[in-house]
Amino acid sequence: MTQSSAPSLPSASLPATGKPAYLGMWMWLLQRASSILLMVLLPWHWINPYSRPVRVAVLFFVILHAAAGVRVMLTDFGIAERWHRGLVWALTGTGLIIFLYFAIGYA
């Protein structure tokens, strides 16, 4: 008599083995951290408006803060619910391009 082996489970039937990235949580934390940093950097920028490192830092954190805010707004309007992780990367990439453009060209 042939001994039958136990049926193998397809990978899709083990739903709880992937590791969550928690990208939304990190984006939220970065937004909070950037808001605190901006509370320091903006007065510093007003006192010393010609300091290039301060201008670059303000630009970086304003773009980071805005990108995280746009993510929340799009989510609240029901946009990108199914590809929320992709939205984080898309906004981060767009923000980085905007930052590099202005940091190299103007800041």
Place this chain on the structure above:
Amino acid sequence: MTTEPAADPQAGKSWSVEVYRFDPERSVKGHLVSYRVPRLEKMTVLDALAYIQRYHDRSLAFRYACRLGMCGTCTVMVNDIPRWACRTSIERLGGETIRITPLRFLPVLKDVLVDYAPFFAKYRAAEAYFVPGEERAEIAPISPKSRERRAIDPNLECITCGACYASCTMLAHDAEYLGPAALNRAFTLIRDSRDGARAERLAAVGGEHGCWRCHSLFNCTEVCPKHLSPTRAITGLKRSIVLDRLRSRLR
């Protein structure tokens, strides 16, 4: 005590499983205890817990029922991520050591066994139960292609395992927050044309500890073993509340 099987667990051929142990009758604080569990083919976290209970310590408390991913009662934190113990392959987790702890934000009864009473109390607080809108003699015809069904379907089939609840960081900040599971259910009812408690339910979920507490982190969505998106439901509730208030102002 049952005799351990002949193939004793040995280093390299076994996993180290750290399990949270807590007995309210003996101590006020829990601690992690490490056990060696042999590597068996397709071994799951639930198998490891059963092995520990059978061969190491009979007093280990944990909960399970169906053992095949239908009931969700075996949900525990595995390496700090809420997972169904019965459907989590230890091998696929990678690593030599796994850590099993009770679900976060729920009172621990013993070891990794938690009390779900606060979790279900929030279903009542959110009025997340069906209230018939009108008496019907026949089944209400709702097309699967209708807008209503398409709005509700992605958020159905929650089995109340509590994985989303344990991943929600807002519950660490506000213990009274209704949580993703109750709000998810409330959303499916609010979008259901057969339901008759829309206004009361929106008032319940729009309170201080309701949907406005959600920061749209998507942690609940990332860990849901049923691939539901409670965040989608919560943003839907927020929009419903805003639109209803706008409509009432315009009237």
